[in-house]
Amino acid sequence: NETTEIANANSRQNIRKLVKDGLIIRKPQAIHSRSRVRRALEAKRKGRHQGYGKRKGTANARMPEKVIWMRRIRTLRRLLRKYRESKKIDSHLYHSLYLRVKGNMFKNKRILMEYIHKKKAENLRAKQLSDQAEARRSKKKESRIRRQGRQRAKQAQILQQESATE
Numbered sequence: 001n002e003t004t005e006i007a008n009a010n011s012r013q014n015i016r017k018l019v020k021d022g023l024i025i026r027k028p029q030a031i032h033s034r035s036r037v038r039r040a041l042e043a044k045r046k047g048r049h050q051g052y053g054k055r056k057g058t059a060n061a062r063m064p065e066k067v068i069w070m071r072r073i074r075t076l077r078r079l080l081r082k083y084r085e086s087k088k089i090d091s092h093l094y095h096s097l098y099l100r101v102k103g104n105m106f107k108n109k110r111i112l113m114e115y116i117h118k119k120k121a122e123n124l125r126a127k128q129l130s131d132q133a134e135a136r137r138s139k140k141k142e143s144r145i146r147r148q149g150r151q152r153a154k155q156a157q158i159l160q161q162e163s164a165t166e
Contacts, residue, residue, distance in 0.1 A: 076101045076112055089116060093123075 002023050009015055018024045043049060055062065080101065084094045097116065106112040 072108070073101065075109055076106060079109055079112060083116065089120070093119060 006018060006023060009018055015024065019026075040049070077098070080089070080094055080097055083089045084091065089097070093116075097112070097119075100106065101112070106115065
């Protein structure tokens with residue numbers, strides 16, 4: 001009978017034959033569902049189960065300060081590079097800002113952008129003022145030259161009159 005046939009099966013070939021005959025059937029694999037895990041992760045993404053009681057490591061172990069720093073520095077340097085390539089800032093301003101970024105002067109991108117706009121406005125204002133001063137100087141110089149020319153002409157005229165009267 002089948003029981004003794006199965007008991008006597010001692011080779012792979014015998015087992016294959018019994019599987020083919022249908023005397024041996026493969027058990028289905030036990031299902032290991034991940035639905036509960038997925039649900040828990042979804043909740044964690046929303047910020048649940050993350051309170052003080054659930055934390056084992058230090059804040060630095062959970063999210064290293066170095067990683068945060070690297071992300072920030074890369075973001076700010078990328079912005080500086082982009083601004084320099086698109087000619088929004090010149091290389092001098094780029095270099096001074098690069099060093100300030102390295103020195104932890106800017107907390108985030110928004111603050112760096114505000115600082116850049118402020119600096120550009122300052123530089124523009126300084127340039128306008130220097131241009132105005134230069135224009136004023138050149139105008140004064142021209143008027144001085146004209147006045148000297150008029151004075152020379154007047155002196156020459158007076159000398160001519162004096163020489164004519166003598």
